[in-house]
Amino acid sequence: MKALRVKPEFVSLLKMGNFDTFSVPRFRDAYLELIGDKSKPKNLTRQLVYRHLRKLEECGVLERVDTGKLHPIEYRIKDLAQLDSRPTVRQNVEMIPEQADKSLPEKVVHTLKVKLSKYRTDMLSAAGALEEYEAIAQAQPSLKGAIQKKYDRTREEYAKTLGKVRAIESLLNTKPSL
Known part of the structure; x- marks a missing residue:
């Protein structure tokens, strides 16, 4: 199949x-x-x-x-x-978690939030590129072979960036364990 x-x-x-x-x-x-x-x-x-x-x-x-x-x-x-078992994206991608673990220093929380914002922007950029590759491949079927490698690379970058977003979100949303 x-x-x-x-x-x-x-x-x-x-x-x-x-x-x-x-x-x-x-x-x-x-x-x-x-x-x-x-x-x-x-x-x-x-x-x-x-x-x-x-x-x-x-x-x-x-x-x-x-x-x-x-x-x-x-x-x-x-x-x-x-469907594949990759992690999912939150519905509102622009939303940055406000409930950070109190054990993380404020400077670290700020750095993580800046990174998170950058990764989310990268994810949206990759999503736009994927859509454009699909549109070009549909409009110009003769270019499909040339586009496929770039499409696959962009999709892989998207998945990696999604993993980074999930990792940072998990740090920022962690509740202190006693």
């Missing part, structure tokens, strides 16, 4: 637990909020989201809910175990 390739942002949204039953427009809006790009045309983003949701439906991750109406189509999560 061919490997299931889904945008990391979609995996994150599905794993957050806010989407037991949802429509394409609702998922699109959550996706736009996650990536922080309100300038993207909603129609194009809806198409991107719909394609990914259909792919997830075909693989058994999602199932359609019979609403008795043609639109909006609603989906329900069926089996998230088929």
